[in-house]
Amino acid sequence: MKFCNARTRALDPYTPGEQPRIENLVKLNTNENPYPPSPRAIEAMRAAVGEGLRLYPDPESVELRRAVAKRHNVSLEQVFVGNGSDEVLAFAVAALADPGLGMRFFDITYSFYPVYAQLMGIPAHVIALNDDLTVPIEKCFGNDSMLLFPNPNAPTSLALPLEAVRLMVESNPDHAVVVDEAYVEFGAQSAVELVNGYENLLVIRTLSKSHALAGLRVGYAVGSAGIIEGLNRVKNSFNSYPLDRIAQAGATAALLDEDYLLECSGRIQKTRAKALRDLRALGFDCPEALGNFLFARHPQKGGRELFAALRAQGVLVRRFDKPRIGEYLRISIGTDEQMQRLIEALQRALGEG
């Protein structure tokens, strides 16, 4: 990396889950939705593919932001949109985290957070989860810096109740509290209704999971107009047009099709409940999950071994080679048929052991 600066040479980037091209693979490794996107979204994207692509998109994504504002009952000035929630998170850290104060996140959390901190030179203050991987809520009170956490948490799939989030926001009146709700639409309680009451709260969402649009790259944030202005400044100092015309059109239509969202989310929650029972029946330690994924370990068989045994049978899950959670598998909720194949593959893996 000659010609690159020292910070770049020191970076340890995020590694996304594999996107392998294997026929007949049961792909349960990146929390994708097993169902297709809304037919209305597909229709809107088809209509956007054409001659109009010679023109720049709306840099302010007004139609899309209007759909978000309508959905969450906030004003246009309270909505920011970006190229996936990863980009929205990056802009939030850039705008809100103070290099002199640092930022707070859990030791077990979305593994992109420490990467943002490193990229932007923000000292990280790590809050260790309890032994059972629940959040030590009282350690999140009265912070001296920005707090960022997913709810439900990743990769544990454990959710905090709204009241706990509210207390965390209320007890940090001088610092931003950012709640990453990538997985909230599978049964957890959202904090988005609190944004009008707390100026320091920012809620971030993605269309990747619940709207089945991981391939389109759209995420958004809802918060006070002041915080949103900060995000806009950073975005407009980085890339004026992160959302293309097709993505804006598709995301707008998807957000307006709430019935479809609820239907798919309901099916996934049903499948999740059955998969949880099946895993426990196999002896797995698997806490009650509220994301579209389960986080499970087996007392007799290690995570690395199980991961490999599944992969050999064409079932791909995710495992994090990290302290405290190395024995766990993170298993996305697929269709009933896919989960059946997973359970059968696990039975064989455990039977062999």
Next chain:
Amino acid sequence: MKFCNARTRALDPYTPGEQPRIENLVKLNTNENPYPPSPRAIEAMRAAVGEGLRLYPDPESVELRRAVAKRHNVSLEQVFVGNGSDEVLAFAVAALADPGLGMRFFDITYSFYPVYAQLMGIPAHVIALNDDLTVPIEKCFGNDSMLLFPNPNAPTSLALPLEAVRLMVESNPDHAVVVDEAYVEFGAQSAVELVNGYENLLVIRTLSKSHALAGLRVGYAVGSAGIIEGLNRVKNSFNSYPLDRIAQAGATAALLDEDYLLECSGRIQKTRAKALRDLRALGFDCPEALGNFLFARHPQKGGRELFAALRAQGVLVRRFDKPRIGEYLRISIGTDEQMQRLIEALQRALGEG
């Protein structure tokens, strides 16, 4: 902007050209291509709109990078792709500019460069263009920091010959030289053929102008494997998937359809030659342009006045309210009919004066 950090509060973001929704407007303000994208690109995007969008895109954009590599006769490891060349430029500044050394660019150049420098805390060393807006090449030799310039330059549309660029690259062996070739495919000489000879050279391109895909947001960079690795590290510390599935498919097809590119570019160059003659016949001072836009001023009528007179007649051009160039209009090359409407509107504007 309560809760935002000091750097964010101090930012002075880039302002993109307007994207107004006015019927029958002659839109010559953002250097869009007046012709539609390649029919093959349209077809590829149509095929990508569907159920597959529930899955993440390829985070490494291998197919697209392969198309870039093929086009420029380099290896896959020498190609980086991003969400428009603005994002690629942002990553290049983040990876290559050293906060201790700063970066060099012209006083009259793409106005996003100083914004990147500000966002990333990079001191700016400004090289003043000559009085006739040409580049003082000798001032670009032997720099002590990264050098970034567009060729052709924006908003002047003046291009440097390949040999001048080569000398600039050769005389800065210890620092990156980044050539922003957003407008190179309208008749200027590209430096991309030099990348195998000079490890410090990075060439950045966009599909927005020459490929008529401003609405799709795809740009790329070609350089040494070491520099490209640095860009990848920054990108993967910021957003793993900046290019959605449809954008990857459309851009790949567009790049492989070189005949279409050459045909559209040829038409634009012909229209440009006539518009240049017409403007000069109206008394405009308008240098020989090699981008898909002209940069012109009139000795009798100010830039602000001309801009307003055109706008009142439904013709939108761009004017930069900045030192040295406030009297100029930047006029994108549209169709022959659009340029005829521009010339007629200018005749009326000058007749009124």
